[in-house]
Amino acid sequence: MARWVRHTVPRGASCRQRSSDPLCPSTLLTGSPTLDVQTRLTELETKLTFQEATSDTLSEVIVTLEGRLEALEKRLRLVEARGTGGSDGEEPDPLDERPPHY
16 A cells, blocks of 8 residues: 655755656646556546446345335235234135144
């Protein structure tokens, strides 16, 4: 991992006079970044791309799981309705029940 180093310019000297310094802010802003900065930028772009792909994948998984959850909740309501004898409180029909040995 890169370490940040405090960049100081001697009094009376400008950073442009030392343009070979890769940490010189003017070197970084001239449009020709150093190899280290270009490498770091490429790594950050790569990580961002993977994070976006992961985020998209996770969003799709969430949508799928929400659909499955809704279907399961619907089935649960149906099972509960059968177990309580229907939504209007009547007793279940004995002919619809399974024998105990099943």
